[in-house]
Amino acid sequence: MRTMITIIELLMFLLFITPSYLAQETNLTDYAALLAFKSHLMSEPNNNLAGNWSSKTNFCDWLGVSCSNQRVVALQLPGLALGGRISPDIANLTQLMVLDLSNNDLSGSLPGELGHLHSLRLVNVTRNYLQGSIPANISHCQELEQLYLSDNMITGSIPKEMGLLSNLKALRLNNNNLT
Template identity: 35%
Template sequence: MVNVLSRLLLFLISLHCFVACLATNTKNITTDQSSLLAFKSLITSDPYDMLSNNWSTSSPVCTWVGVTCDERHNRVHSLNLQNMSLRGIVSPNLGNLSFLVILNLSSNSFNGQFPKEIYRLHRLKVISIAFNEFVGGIPEALGDLSQLQIVHLGANNFRGFLPQSIGNLRQLKSFDISGNMLFGPIPQTISNMSSLEYLALHHNYFSGNASSDIMCHIFYISCIHTIYDFIISILDLLLLPYHTNSCTYD
């Protein structure tokens, strides 16, 4: 009798755990879906109907255009909306996509400030938002995303200082902030970015002295690639008439 009761109790506990896990998984999928629908609601122009005809509750979120889900967790893993001619502001609700690894919104017409909520997505490895119309600064919180490998913010309207915290991005391989309105000194902490293979700083308003550590680091990065990359990287830091940077070096 005791064995029967024990088995029944174990079965009920297992059933409860199964239902709870199922409910949690459903909630997570619903959270991702709601976040993406909030993002869609702020799109003011979708000339090719990429989202308007596809992102709907009538189909699973993991089948939506530009959305890829992680099979293990059944959560949104990648959002790739590159070159879709979308216009609007980016919803802070994207900060709820807690399993997001890749975010690519490049070559659209997004404007306004890039949501600070996205900088709490600590699984992110790729942020590519180049060729848009984003404004505001690059926050210190960028340096908290220690998994980042690619950060492309070029050809926007970002302004202000480049934060010292970027030196924390030791896994970063490609960093492009060219074509903005950034100013002030280039942070010494760039020399801490030991995995960096590509660096683009040109067409900003950087000033001051670039230390020999930075120059040597850029030389090392450029030697991994081509002579052209080396020349462009050095021009980023020297005072030349066709570049807006105005750095000198020690």
């Protein structure tokens, strides 16, 4: 009888630990994407991320990171004077709904990989030094409601594909070099 109770206890333990273990496995991608994002930053004068984004803590507890079911759903790092480029690995945050990198010193272009983030609802990269054109495949983000690209150095024309964003409620493109 004692053996049967031990087996039942073991099965119950496995039942509760397995989903947790599997959730951690799927989060390695999110963890790696956040580290890649950080590695593309060339300057972070306030050391907010350096002091907080540590392997000693769960990435869901990192500054500016919000999670649901151990998946990153928001990356909000406005006004931290972050310099560098936006890593294309951000596309590996497949559950990302909110991306706010406004009021920083980011340069380079908006990665075309943003178009792979089908859950995105808000993108705010206002007041940076972003160049290049608006990626046409941003139109693949069918949940996108707010797109703020103002006060950068974005060039080219507004992609006609953006007309496919049926949920788009707010679009700000002012103070760029768009034609």
